[in-house]
Amino acid sequence: KNEVEQSPQNLTAQEGEFITINCSYSVGISALHWLQQHPGGGIVSLFMLSSGKKKHGRLIATINIQEKHSSLHITASHPRDSAVYICAVSIGTASKLTFGTGTRLQVTL
């Protein structure tokens, strides 16, 4: 069993829809990261969370430490949000990242 599980694997939405991507982990972590990878490959760090909730523009990330679960929400989705969203964790005191398999999001007009 992977230490980091994401769902769904693939997601198609229409422009304007509210989107939720989920991440569950099975180990103790020091931080959880949400990353975005566009076609062409580059990775951008969206959020780093150790508790609570963070918001940046139309993106909201939440984490529930007790339930070992995090969600990434996109409000008013737009075609430019089409990308792979990756959940990653720092396990214990290690600073290296362990990754989920990613959620491929396609937002259509």
Next chain:
Amino acid sequence: DSGVTQTPKHLITATGQRVTLRCSPRSGDLSVYWYQQSLDQGLQFLIQYYNGEERAKGNILERFSAQQFPDLHSELNLSSLELGDSALYFCASSAIGGINYGYTFGSGTRLTVV
């Protein structure tokens, strides 16, 4: 520009060859991480350097090696290349250990072994 510079962006080479991937971390960041992204394995941690010293090792093959130089840039050396080494190789940097300071990723080097 994320601040982390990786060169080259693309590399095509033959099996059995050796290549060197280069990473310059964001200014001020002391830690450099190397990750491999392949179609079948996803993103996997290879190795971390902190201020010139190896800090952590992941699923890095013996044919691969890395180092971080006094100017903090890092190089990942891949030798005796096999078709299965074809992947995207990412470098990321962080200020100290990374746990509380976040990461900045480079744009990656796409290695194709033919």
